[in-house]
Amino acid sequence: MHIKDLAERAGVTVRAVRYYESRGLITPRREPNGYRAYDDADVGVVREVRALLSLGMTAEETHPFVECLRAGNDRADVCPASLSAYRRRIAEVDARIAELTALRGQLTDLLVQAETYRTHEETA
Amino acid sequence: MHIKDLAERAGVTVRAVRYYESRGLITPRREPNGYRAYDDADVGVVREVRALLSLGMTAEETHPFVECLRAGNDRADVCPASLSAYRRRIAEVDARIAELTALRGQLTDLLVQAETYRTHEETA
DNA sequence: CTTGACCTTGACGCTGGGGTCAAGGTTTAC
DNA sequence: GTAAACCTTGACCCCAGCGTCAAGGTCAAG
Numbered sequence: 001m002h003i004k005d006l007a008e009r010a011g012v013t014v015r016a017v018r019y020y021e022s023r024g025l026i027t028p029r030r031e032p033n034g035y036r037a038y039d040d041a042d043v044g045v046v047r048e049v050r051a052l053l054s055l056g057m058t059a060e061e062t063h064p065f066v067e068c069l070r071a072g073n074d075r076a077d078v079c080p081a082s083l084s085a086y087r088r089r090i091a092e093v094d095a096r097i098a099e100l101t102a103l104r105g106q107l108t109d110l111l112v113q114a115e116t117y118r119t120h121e122e123t124a
Numbered sequence: 125m126h127i128k129d130l131a132e133r134a135g136v137t138v139r140a141v142r143y144y145e146s147r148g149l150i151t152p153r154r155e156p157n158g159y160r161a162y163d164d165a166d167v168g169v170v171r172e173v174r175a176l177l178s179l180g181m182t183a184e185e186t187h188p189f190v191e192c193l194r195a196g197n198d199r200a201d202v203c204p205a206s207l208s209a210y211r212r213r214i215a216e217v218d219a220r221i222a223e224l225t226a227l228r229g230q231l232t233d234l235l236v237q238a239e240t241y242r243t244h245e246e247t248a
Numbered sequence: 249c250t251t252g253a254c255c256t257t258g259a260c261g262c263t264g265g266g267g268t269c270a271a272g273g274t275t276t277a278c
Numbered sequence: 279g280t281a282a283a284c285c286t287t288g289a290c291c292c293c294a295g296c297g298t299c300a301a302g303g304t305c306a307a308g
Contacts, residue, residue, distance in 0.1 A: 002284075002285075003284095003285075004283095004284070004285085013266080013267085014285095015265095015266060015267065015268085016265080016266060018266095019264095019265065019266055023265095033273085033274060033275085033285080033286090034273085034274090034285075034286060034287095035274085035284085035285055035286080036285085036286090053264095053265080055227060055230060055231060055234075056227055058264070058265090059264080059265075075238070075241060077234060077235075077237075077238040078238055078241055078242050082238065083235065083238055083239065083242075086231055086234060086235040086238070087235065089231055090228060090231045090232060090235070093224050093227055093228045093231065094228065096224055097221055097224050097225065097228070100217050100220055100221050100224070101221065103179060103180055103217055104214060104217045104218065104221070106179060107179060107210055107213055107214045107217065108214060110201060110210060111201075111207065111210040111211065111214070113201075114199070114201040114202055114206065114207060114210070115207065117199060117202055118202050118207075126254075126255075127254095127255075128253095128254070128255085137296080137297085138255095139295095139296060139297065139298085140295080140296065142296095143294095143295065143296055147295095157255080157256090157303085157304060157305085158255075158256060158257095158303085158304090159254090159255055159256080159304085160255085160256090177295080182294070182295095183294080183295075249308100250307105250308090251307090251308090252305105252306095252307090253304105253305090253306090253307105254303105254304075254305075254306100255302100255303075255304065255305095256301100256302080256303070256304095257300105257301095257302095258300085258301095259298105259299090259300085260297105260298090260299085260300105261296105261297080261298080261299100262294105262295105262296095262297085263293100263294100264292105264293100265292105266291105266292095267290105267291080267292085268289105268290090268291080269289090269290085269291100270287105270288085270289085270290105271286100271287095271288095272285100272286080272287095273284105273285075273286070274283100274284075274285065274286095275282105275283090275284070275285090276281105276282085276283080276284090277280105277281090277282085277283100278279100278280095278281090278282105
């Protein structure tokens with residue numbers, strides 16, 4: 001299977017596939033003419049990477065899942081390292097939500113203060 | 125006042141001041157030798173910009189506040205446009221929190237599924 | 249006169265995940 | 279034999295907010 005076929009089956013662009021390779025997520029063998037050659041398992045890998053990226057993970061963070069698949073598992077997330085990666089990501093999201101919530105509080109405080117100032121001291 | 129003095133008083137780097145200028149947030153007059161010259165009011169502008177950026181606003185979004193200060197107000201957020209900018213930013217933060225919350229839900233679902241799978245089918 | 253501390257504009261680097269040419273080699277189909 | 283549809287590597291572009299040189303002008307102190 002050539003790169004375009006893989007990309008179509010996995011639902012990504014050819015460019016994306018090459019990008020994943022540059023991040024060390026797929027390593028296709030090469031045909032004598034230099035063309036990349038993929039097998040069916042690679043389709044699953046690319047799909048998994050896509051799914052994880054859409055969950056906000058970085059390419060780097062998808063490594064454990066990819067290795068889990070390559071180890072022969074039918075699910076990418078049954079390995080301990082994958083579970084850890086999920087937990088780390090959840091912790092990141094929680095931290096980000098906490099930051100944004102604090103930020104929201106500061107913004108509403110500022111808004112209320114500014115509105116109050118306008119109401120009471122506008123013509124002072 | 126030269127750029128380094130302004131930067132020190134406002135608590136930012138010289139580079140940051142020039143960046144704000146490139147974004148149209150400050151427009152110092154020039155001395156005959158080409159040096160930028162600032163007045164005391166500019167210190168307040170730069171501080172305000174810093175504060176708003178740390179609240180997650182973009183340089184673009186700080187414009188109304190800067191204009192409010194330049195209009196002679198002692199507070200940058202008493203102008204209607206500033207209040208609107210606060211509200212827009214709050215809405216953005218809310219939207220982002222909603223996204224992250226949904227994401228968190230997906231992640232915990234996946235985590236639970238993977239853990240369940242491991243517990244019940246590991247040796248199947 | 250020279251050092252040193254300023255100042256100027258210009259321009260590349262960084263982070264993520266690719267988009268989008270460029271320029272050229274290969275293979276397939278007619 | 280040639281056009282279409284592939285494939286290859288290389289490299290610049292995007293977004294934000296600067297950091298960090300580069301190369302050179304200015305100015306006060308000794």
